[in-house]
Amino acid sequence: MTSDADRMLPSREPVMLLDPDGRPTVAARAGLPASEELLRGLAGMVVARRFNEQASALVRQGRLAVYPSSYGQEACQVAAAQVLTGEDWLFPTYRDTAAAVARGVDPVEVLGLLKGDWHSGYDPYERHVAPLTTPLATQLPHAVGVAHAARLRGERTVVLAMCGDGGTSEGDFHEALNFAAVFRAPVVFFVQNNQYAISVPLARQSAAPSLAHKGVGYGIPGEHVDGNDLAALLDVLSGAVGRARAGEGPQLVEGRTYRMQAHTNADDATRYRADDEVAAWAAKDPLVRLEAYLRTEGVLDDARAADLTEAAEQVARRTRDGLNQDVEPDPDDLFRFVYSQPTPQLVEQLAVVRDEISRDEQSRDEQSREETR
């Protein structure tokens, strides 16, 4: 019994394969992910970083209502997508736009929610990416249900479900992990512990030795990993995905990272954290260390780096262009998707809106006719 429990407890320190300077750690002697995987990961991170910057710029330009940036968390964002196959599912939170982009969702559609056109901009079935979920942790039981349904049909699908350190405090986190464990659902719960829930620091969120220690209470193996080390993330997450796929049930992975920017553009992080804390984490940037390693290994040179930057630039351009297009939302949409068929009540209510619009148009027409007269 307790040997079982031992197996479920995380390692003493978060797994790190590349140190902040990009040097392989002792743990890396057991092997690092293949170079092409790491290069693919770096490419993803360059895109993610650029995408974060672009989206923040679009907020300043008034093109997005709000943007919760994952700047600094790009290793987690990219690894979450990279360890999955096409048939797998990703369940992102509201902050995980870059992960959705990494999984191939159109960046403009990913930002739909934050642009204000509609609540979700992309088709979840296209890339098997659930809608970005705002109510924290509420998507986790959905992830378990998707995984269980697949398993009932004998499919090999794995679901990777993301949440933040703050999200782990919600009852839904607990219920989801417990359901997954009891039904041995193939779900990898990936907690991005970025040290803050808006202004609330981790210490006010949990007194646990680590968030990965929550696994054993459900009978789920828990592991923590340096969340700014893409190599370690790929290693630990793909191990977890592999075990889930092999029928070993759910897994819990905590990525220790840092929210480098304010919660959203609307937030003022100086109210609750010190600059030197931010600076210390800046020195652990996920892109810097992987780039350093790949250059040392000779896998990356300036030309290749320029290619990555150019590819990221294209994503940024596509994002910018897409968001700069003004789409006039159709008021009929308000009533179109509430049910498969509108209720008689909605039919009446739509008529009210249409009537208002046509009267408005009429009076505008009349006005312009008068003006041209």
Place this chain on the structure above:
Amino acid sequence: MTSDADRMLPSREPVMLLDPDGRPTVAARAGLPASEELLRGLAGMVVARRFNEQASALVRQGRLAVYPSSYGQEACQVAAAQVLTGEDWLFPTYRDTAAAVARGVDPVEVLGLLKGDWHSGYDPYERHVAPLTTPLATQLPHAVGVAHAARLRGERTVVLAMCGDGGTSEGDFHEALNFAAVFRAPVVFFVQNNQYAISVPLARQSAAPSLAHKGVGYGIPGEHVDGNDLAALLDVLSGAVGRARAGEGPQLVEGRTYRMQAHTNADDATRYRADDEVAAWAAKDPLVRLEAYLRTEGVLDDARAADLTEAAEQVARRTRDGLNQDVEPDPDDLFRFVYSQPTPQLVEQLAVVRDEISRDEQSRDEQSREETR
């Protein structure tokens, strides 16, 4: 960090100090609770057992609507009350009537909920026993709040909050333990794992190595104990209460016991469990083993045992007598306690009821006058 975690993990096997035959185990070499404590505990269990039997009989006689019996769980019921001082608080679930009685609440008032007169029959402040709570695990965050309020005032109060194995699956269990840990609230969470939630066995409730393993995920020491061994329960629970009182924060204790009877009288346990399972647990009866031990030790003899039985008989008599009294509930009560002052709406609604009653009485009077004519 991990050394902290080690400290929070339960022992390999549930703590047992007296084996099912009442023989001290190896673990008991470190000491057993004082004989008078054990005798007090046995007295409590004899009362609890008799109370369970009496209440079940009152259901058969139609005096109680329903009774969820703690028959077989008397050691947990009594220990929960016995380890607390008067200033402490007990938070029982709907099944923990015997624990409330053990804490000195009037047995008739304890059964108020199940008699159907009112939702809660006793004054929670009198003995510091919160109302029996039916929605599972919802009382646990209340317990944390009570503890925190006391601590803010510098009081030494400890709160013991009970729930079942089924209750641990609820989100409120999670949120309560987490709040307690983060605020270092002096709460002992005592899970009576009686192996079933109505018909659902533990294996469908949790895949954890033990429910006590849930502690570490919050930073709370977890321990499990043979829930039919009063000596072990007193030892472990009073240790937990003491540490909580000393400012070491919350503690989690799982008592492994068994619901010997059906969920309530309305349940049919043969639909989901086998007789031999029940029989195996009958051999571990909490009263039998403690009585055997105390007789061996010479603390208990026939005369003393008869005293205990007589005391229990008195509680049963008082319960019976109280429940056999028909109290006509006052319809005004429907409106009296909803707010500190009734809203104008409730004043109107009470008038409707009073009017109906007086018209009923009038027509009954008229009828009887006609009949006597």
Place this chain on the structure above:
Amino acid sequence: MTTTAVEHATLSTAQAINRALHDAMAEDPTVLVLGEDVGPLGGVFRVTDGLTAEFGEDRCFDTPLAEAGIAGFAVGLAMNGMRPVIEMQFDAFAYPAFEQVVSHIAKMRNRTRGRVALPLVVRIPYAGGIGGVEHHCDSSESYYAHTPGLHVVAPSNPADAYTLLREAIASPDPVIFLEPKKLYWAKGEVVLGRGGEPGIGTAVVRRQGTDATLIAYGPTVPVAIEAAEVAARDGRSLQVVDLRSIVPFDDAGVCAAVESTGRAVVVAEAAGFASVSSEIAARVSERCFHSLSAPVRRVTGFDIPYPPPKLEHFQLPSVDRILDAVDELQWEEA
């Protein structure tokens, strides 16, 4: 034109629901039944009795004790090709799932522009009249009816219980299916199979009448019918409308009924304030204003927590209280 042999059976409401679950599961392998104690025990009301035995552990199963988890898990199942039917053990024990119901079950289709449908049913044994203790007798329909994106259905007899549940399970929209507990044991004739009419969204006149209309749903329908029978002995002819579905609401059916009598009493068990009964009264008052000879009256639960067993009869709309309301419909002026 095809002729179908129509199968009938005399069933209690609980049996009719059991049969509907059974028949839906037999027809469609994606229908799953899950919840607390719905497996080997067959549910605390035996509504799911025999389903695990017949369809296996994968099709009808117990879950851990966590209502938000059950609802959220069902969202995932429905997102991925299943048609889950979940049971909330009692009305008030559905509240922990409120967030999942309101923010996801009700909104998923709308959020995703119709791409993610959630064909799931939330079965809730509800309302009082069975001497249940606290938390076991809530009439919670107003919370759901106020939440756009949900269909809310409440049968008043075994036949409707079967027909409406079959339709609910087949529906691409999420349905809150409210089962009046006190009618579980009431027997009636049931037409089996699909295609039983009328469907969700249609109110039905249960009793013809010309003087006033009683509008009821779920557990108050039999009470309204009884009141109409008593009134008939006193020479007053009361019509009884059974809503059957609260959302969608049958404005046409209800208005036609009320306009035919010119008077209306709404009868519902739930606390009246800001409730489904308020909605009915408001709609009827607005839409039938010029046909009304008297204000619309409501006979509802009082605005108090559901009472303990020994006092519950005061809370339940009774025949007498309905007749009192009818008496107040300003007959002198007529």
Place this chain on the structure above:
Amino acid sequence: MTTTAVEHATLSTAQAINRALHDAMAEDPTVLVLGEDVGPLGGVFRVTDGLTAEFGEDRCFDTPLAEAGIAGFAVGLAMNGMRPVIEMQFDAFAYPAFEQVVSHIAKMRNRTRGRVALPLVVRIPYAGGIGGVEHHCDSSESYYAHTPGLHVVAPSNPADAYTLLREAIASPDPVIFLEPKKLYWAKGEVVLGRGGEPGIGTAVVRRQGTDATLIAYGPTVPVAIEAAEVAARDGRSLQVVDLRSIVPFDDAGVCAAVESTGRAVVVAEAAGFASVSSEIAARVSERCFHSLSAPVRRVTGFDIPYPPPKLEHFQLPSVDRILDAVDELQWEEA
């Protein structure tokens, strides 16, 4: 008779609430403020700004991110001598706490025959009109108003925000305190201190008028006033009633107002079905039936999930939509 120097200040609604919290905390050491981000950050709307600095970590503090936990924890605090004021960060993020609110906060006093009072306040920034994304703009008052045992209050201006919150904190009953987000930045004159009248349970006529009565609360009050101003230019005199408290409801005040005009329009942001606006329409229709020259009309949110920012203006009751409803009050017949 004592003469008190009355202190005034010009404050935004957010500042008025901050001041009310501050003054209550200064007067009563048992008043605690807790929730997500209410501490050092001062809340996402800065409503709790400065309270931790002034009163210390024990009096105003952040909790873990768990709304049910916050509400349940507050129940315990209130059971044990404190007066907690909890913040739910946004309307829709209060739903996870629904079970605690409905089964405990609303019922504890009644359950214990008045022995356990829960003097606590649940502050909820609510409703729309600020371009917020999904889950940040719900009008959830109907869920609470339907739940017996809660007081439900919604101020429409800084003065009421201050006065009503002071009274809510002092109340021995639990109060759901709904803060219209879009009014957070609206400034107004505030009378500080206790004893500001009128209190919870009293509606107020915000604008005199003789032709019809607009009944509003919270965020729709300024819109109703604006509509009345526009109507006045067209020669129609509209009265505006501000409910201020939904529960208790001021039947006397509302009826007197409606009877004085004979026509009424209810204006509320929430989806209309089975809502507070249904209740108002039903009550007014029933109680003022013979004074009404036209059916009571409702201008409410549609029965749809709250729309995304670019479409929200269609959902919000607008001046034009209110005036359309007024136009439909059958003036020809008058």
